[in-house]
Amino acid sequence: MMYSSTCTLQREEKEKKEHGKVSHIFRKGNGSEPQDLDPGIITGNIESQVVENLFEGLTTPDLHTGLPSPGVAESWKPNADATVFTFYLRKNAVWSNNDPVTAHDFVYAWRRVLNPKLAAEYAYILFYIKNAQAFNSGKLNDPEMIGVKALDDYTLQVQLEGPTPFFDQLTYFFTYDPVHKKTVEKYGRNWTKPENIVTNGAFLLDRWLHQERIVLKKNPTYWDASNVKLTTVELLPIENLDTEQKLFASGELDYTKEVPDIRIPFLRKKPFFRSDPFLTIYMYRLNVTKKPFDNEKVRMALKLAIDRKKITDYIKKAGELPAYSLVPPGIHGYTSPNVLEFDVKKARALLAEAGYPHGKGFPSLEILYNTQLDHQRIALALQDMLRKNLNIEVKLFNQEWKVYLNNVKTLNYDIARGGWIGDYIEPSAFLNIFTSKSGMNQTGWENSEYDELIKEAAATVDTQVRYSLYQKAEELLLEKGPFIPIYFYTRSYLLNPKIKGFLPNLLDMHLLKYVYFEE
């Protein structure tokens, strides 16, 4: 308590002191040290927060909606069945060494990512492109066969494996960013060091002091530089959430990557606390290869016996929404089917039908989660609810992150905590994970009807028809599927109230080109 009041006090004093002079250095918590700044190599959010400001892809997320808006491409159009996309590049886009950004740069970058020699983890995000997968796995050796072509310096044509109406959303993913061929070839592994790197985004990499700070400066050669207001951005890799929050409290930081959950009740009402909707779900996977979850009725009984509102209201407390579906709300034009609810009576009846009346004879199970206080609190609630509502006993079992990942992947669990962040704003970003062949399935659940529906939907260009197919698939998934949705995340962070242009969006992408200090 004392701490959070100190927090406000310091900030207000500091703001008073600084009144009148506007600092243009935006100091931002970055979570931890980026693994690299090579858009083809990186995989995580820690890196993308930096890279999306250094490089610009064909499209970028719109500040307000998160939907595709022009980046290096001024305009683009898909063909009738969304299997070929043609991008028209702007002529005033240049690299930081003044070379023009051309369609050839994209061809080079995408071929590089797909080259098995690079062994890029996220190469699969390019697998929508024709022959990309075959080339990456070594079945094809000729890069010319990959479905990306520069028709001229400023026209890029992309042939896809199948209809992909949301391909223009994928192109703002960092793996699709262009890279400067000469620089990459000249410096090899060292090309992303500040003294070597050549970029095309709104900011330049000025300094990279490992584990200390990354300094970005406004890029004067960026095509839209006149609209970029920040001149300097400092990104601080701070793993310790407590330290991050204290840096914010003392005014040394304008944005914290996260807020410790335990502090949310104290900070929730402060003007600098922000909690944005986020395309992410928290759930539990059920291992259907083992008893009792091979029984659909048992799975349903558990789905119905969880009071999700209690978890969001009393444990999470940052405005999260109870989840009764897999696809989070907010995707324009899509609503998830109404299948699940909190209904203890029905849950008990189903459990009895499955052969466990009043929980009798129910095997002893374990809830597996990775070691973290927050997951433990939710697992405790789940344990309690299952005991009270269904009279079944489950034990809690926590493991270190990588050990836990390994056990979930090899189906060595009964009930396991899980989560998923959508990569693009489309139901398939979530629904794809439970198809039989998906590496993310990790439950042993296979349903050919579901697979067929997803396949059919993916090949449908008309959004309305496609979404209704996805709805049908999700309905089936919620009825028979191998998971218990718990809640939809929010992104909680602290932000200096003077910062503007940092608008909420479902993908949690906040391009620094739009950010500014209020005068």
Next chain:
Amino acid sequence: MIRYILKRILSTIPVLLIIATITFFIIRIVPGGPFDSEKALPPEILETINKKYHFDEPLYMQYLRYIKDLAHLDLGPSFKYANRSVNEIIMQSFPVSFELGFWALLFASIFGIIAGILSSLRHNSRVDYFFMGLATLGISLPSFVLGPLLVLIFALHFNILPVAGWSSIPHMIMPVITLGAMYTAYIARLTRGGMLEIVNQDFIRTARAKGLKERTIVLRHTLKGGLLPVVTFLGPAFAGIVTGSLVVETIFNVPGLGRYFIQSALNRDYTMVMGTVLFYAVILIFMNLVVDIVYTLLDPRVKYE
């Protein structure tokens, strides 16, 4: 003496080899690998990655490959930090840990010795109880409590020191105190104990009887013998402080090697784990050697052949 030193240096090679072998196999036995993540990679991508990093070879081949590189002092590329080698990371971050450790030990020595002397001079008085009480507190207060407490008081309440970072002298003050606190306490207790032992000896009584000034007795005679235990403590203390700064580095966001040490284990960054373990082993072995040599200089009874 030189022969002895050479012998000791040569004997570190098998020790390091044993450490390298044990670490190599332990880290490989632990479930999970450097490229496991919540987003499971498609099998063909895992295959290309395994091929690139030779994970598809039998473990003993990978081991031999590693030892061969190690013989050339090449610790390999980091799996996690793609554009840096382990050598590079250690070269960049160890000087920071070293600096932090150096200042912390200097702080600990100065304040520990002063507190120890004052306590021993006013044996069983309030001054003694005060300093020894403080020392007990210093030993029992872990750095993850002391650090945040200092930040709360000096950075957030009084606003006179920065919360975290390592870019200027004010940034260094709290990490140095936090890391040094426990060692200050040890040194204070050691000094006090050493001084008390000497104070009761005959030659000090003689000095007093000859009418020497108290200050001369303390500084010239008592201190010389009283500090011997402290000096012998400093060697292992320095090794400990330099290799054990990971908590303080995390709390104060200090860009030292300690943070890489923890993270590499969590990330299963095999080469980085090996690199830090071996590097720390070398430091510990080296410091022990230094201590043994210093012994011969301080105590004429110790001789190495």
